[in-house]
Amino acid sequence: MKKMEQLYEGKAKKVFATDDPNLVIVDYKDDATALNGKKRGTIVGKGAINNMMTNRLMKMLEKNGIPTHFVEEISQRETVVRKVQIVPLEVIVRNVAAGSLSKRLGIPEGTPMRKPVIEYCYKCDELDDPMVNEYHIAAMGWASDEQMAKIAEYALKIDSILIRYFKDINVDLIDFKLEFGVTGDGTLVLADEISPDTCRFWDATTHDKLDKDRFRRDMGGVEDAYLEMARRLQIEE
Numbered sequence: 001m002k003k004m005e006q007l008y009e010g011k012a013k014k015v016f017a018t019d020d021p022n023l024v025i026v027d028y029k030d031d032a033t034a035l036n037g038k039k040r041g042t043i044v045g046k047g048a049i050n051n052m053m054t055n056r057l058m059k060m061l062e063k064n065g066i067p068t069h070f071v072e073e074i075s076q077r078e079t080v081v082r083k084v085q086i087v088p089l090e091v092i093v094r095n096v097a098a099g100s101l102s103k104r105l106g107i108p109e110g111t112p113m114r115k116p117v118i119e120y121c122y123k124c125d126e127l128d129d130p131m132v133n134e135y136h137i138a139a140m141g142w143a144s145d146e147q148m149a150k151i152a153e154y155a156l157k158i159d160s161i162l163i164r165y166f167k168d169i170n171v172d173l174i175d176f177k178l179e180f181g182v183t184g185d186g187t188l189v190l191a192d193e194i195s196p197d198t199c200r201f202w203d204a205t206t207h208d209k210l211d212k213d214r215f216r217r218d219m220g221g222v223e224d225a226y227l228e229m230a231r232r233l234q235i236e237e
Ligand code: TMP
Pocket: 090, 092, 098, 099, 100, 101, 129, 175, 176, 177, 197, 198, 199, 200
């Protein structure tokens, strides 16, 4: 597999072409942003941890029947993935009230909910990723009804698989964000990453935050939180 020209640079990852038109290489950076790019910094070691954690979880989800873009990890920071057209939605799944839901609805962080909540945000930096519903998505043609049915089904299945997986390392999965893509042959697959950048992880005993909220909220101990998640998942660096 030959790494060729850079196709795209995002906030946390670069994407490179390969000699296979159906595959790209994702290269994870240590750069961190929050407040939609208004707050910037570096989290040393984050790129490697997010790459390896994402790949571990994607492989496990594949075994459980969720199609993903994952192909092969080629270094601590780089992974070959299937080239996809990203569905322009952030798919957020919540188990416990936190973050923007707590703010919007006035419900204290940590409040349990009767069932998981799925939210959709339209991926658009200039508009700060506004929340939308299935009617907006269908009206604008961002995804078909059939794709949305699959996205919701996969999102809830991923939620129940991940809740169990993290419970084993004494971590509560509070909420997380997923992105989906469509491959050249039209298959809907899970894409992007699943990491402390995109999930809220709370220690199940102490409720300590083990995720990017420590960076977003200037709490300190950011690197240690990522390292602690890597340690519990036995991800070698
Ligand atoms: P929120 O409470 O800020 O809406 O975030 C919900 C979850 O989604 C949280 O685990 C962080 C994640 N998330 C992202 O990964 N990217 C984003 O742009 C946003 C807004 C949230």
